[in-house]
Amino acid sequence: MKVIGLIDISLEIGRIGKRVKQLEDLKGKLNQKMTIPDYMTKVPEKVRDENNEKMSSYDNELGEQQKQLTLMEKFL
Numbered sequence: 667m668k669v670i671g672l673i674d675i676s677l678e679i680g681r682i683g684k685r686v687k688q689l690e691d692l693k694g695k696l697n698q699k700m701t702i703p704d705y706m707t708k709v710p711e712k713v714r715d716e717n718n719e720k721m722s723s724y725d726n727e728l729g730e731q732q733k734q735l736t737l738m739e740k741f742l
Contacts (some may be wrong), residue, residue, distance in 0.1 A: 677739045682735045686728065693724040 700717055702708075709717075 679735065679738050682731055682738065684696055686731050689724050689728045689731065696721055
């Protein structure tokens with residue numbers, strides 16, 4: 667399928683790159699919260715579960731964004 671001219675590849679790569687950076691920042695901040703001393707005793711189980719779900723979500727989306735970025739770079 668020809669996509670040349672339909673989308674601006676470099677603009678799309680930039681957009682994906684920004685989202686990757688944002689996800690890495692969010693993941694880093696969450697990881698910092700989750701690695702504090704006494705995290706397991708200070709933070710309620712419900713919040714810990716939510717944090718684990720968020721981390722998993724960030725990991726999944728980051729993986730998908732990386733795949734898209736690799737695919738887009740092939741078109742350059």
